[in-house]
Amino acid sequence: MRKGIQIVFICVLFLVLFGCSNTAKVIQPKTFNEKTDVFTETKNSSSLPETDFAVLTIKATIKTHVEGYYWLESKDSRCGKPGYPFLLNIAGQAVLWKVDGQKEILPRYDQDGKASRDPDAGEGVKYVLEKKIKIHTGTYKVFLGLPNENYVREVEMSIQNGKIYTLDFRPVYKEKTFPTRLSNFTRGIKDLQVYLDGTPL
Numbered sequence: 633m634r635k636g637i638q639i640v641f642i643c644v645l646f647l648v649l650f651g652c653s654n655t656a657k658v659i660q661p662k663t664f665n666e667k668t669d670v671f672t673e674t675k676n677s678s679s680l681p682e683t684d685f686a687v688l689t690i691k692a693t694i695k696t697h698v699e700g701y702y703w704l705e706s707k708d709s710r711c712g713k714p715g716y717p718f719l720l721n722i723a724g725q726a727v728l729w730k731v732d733g734q735k736e737i738l739p740r741y742d743q744d745g746k747a748s749r750d751p752d753a754g755e756g757v758k759y760v761l762e763k764k765i766k767i768h769t770g771t772y773k774v775f776l777g778l779p780n781e782n783y784v785r786e787v788e789m790s791i792q793n794g795k796i797y798t799l800d801f802r803p804v805y806k807e808k809t810f811p812t813r814l815s816n817f818t819r820g821i822k823d824l825q826v827y828l829d830g831t832p833l
Contacts, residue, residue: 659719659777659779659782659784662719662721662726662775662777662784663719663721663726663728664726665724665725665726666724666725667723667724667725668725669725669768670722670723670724670725670767670768670772671688671722671725671765671766671767671768672765672766673727673763673764673765673766674687674764674765674766675764681766681793681794681795681796682766683793683794684768684769684793685766685767685768685769685793685794686766686767686769686791686792686793686794686795686796686797687764687765687766687767687795687796687797688764688765688767688791688797688798688799689762689763689764689765689796689797689798689799690720690761690762690763690764690765690776690799690801691760691761691762691798691799691800691801692718692760692761692776692800692801692802692824693758693759693760693761693801693802693803694716694758694759694778694781694803694817694821695736695752695756695757695758695759695803695817696710696711696712696716696733696756696757696759696817697711697712697756697757697817697818698711698712698735698755698756698757699711699712699713699757700712701818709780710780711757711780712733712756712757713757714730714732714733715730715731715732716730716731716732716733716759716780717729717730717731717778717779717780718730718731718761718776718777718778719775719776719777719778719779720763720774720775720776720777721774721775721777722767722772722773722774722775723770723772723773729761729763731759731760731761732759733757733758733759733760734757734758734760735755735756735757735758736752736755736756736757736758737754737755737756738750738752738753738754739753740753740754747812747814748814749814751803751804751805751814751815751816751817752817753816754816754817754818756817756818767791768791769791769792769793770790770791771788771789771790771791772788772789772790772791773786773787773788774786774787774788774789774799776801776824778821781820781821783821783824785801785823785824785826787799787826787828787833788833789828789833797828797829798827798828798829798830799826799827799828800826800827800828800830801824801825801826802824802825802826802827803817803821803823803824803825804821804822804823804824804825805817805819805820805821805822806819806820806821806822807819807822
């Protein structure tokens with residue numbers, strides 16, 4: 633019986649490591665700049681786009697456990713630490729943004745004593761990315777990678793002249809299976825839902 637458990641554990645570990653390895657291979661090439669003229673970061677939120685350009689606001693949020701929550705966690709993990717990385721790549725131009733989070737504590741239980749259905753329930757660190765870029769008109773694949781999570785998401789969107797857009801990446805967390813099946817940030821990222829001006833992509 634114990635041997636069977638060991639075999640299952642080894643298989644699961646292999647699948648996890650294999651999946652992480654494959655994702656890392658996808659992320660790595662996206663860190664390099666093949667182009668430098670696709671977009672530029674802008675601080676001016678009030679200006680209208682220039683001719684042949686649009687303004688795109690990139691938003692992404694993620695909540696992680698505090699530093700030291702898992703005692704076997706790698707020292708290289710950025711969970712709970714300053715400088716959580718978000719990698720953006722559009723048409724071969726890449727930028728790595730590092731965000732300092734804020735500690736956030738939300739109730740784990742509601743007034744009836746039941747486990748909260750809020751995936752952000754509990755003590756953790758919330759990272760909020762919001763960057764504004766000026767981008768040439770055209771159709772692009774927008775790649776967002778979370779190197780710390782070995783997770784990537786890519787969407788395609790068309791940029792029209794003189795428009796202002798908001799591209800919002802919202803987290804879906806993995807589920808806890810005990811005592812109730814609820815998603816929670818302490819389990820890590822499962823997916824990112826993407827919205828363009830509030831419409832799902």
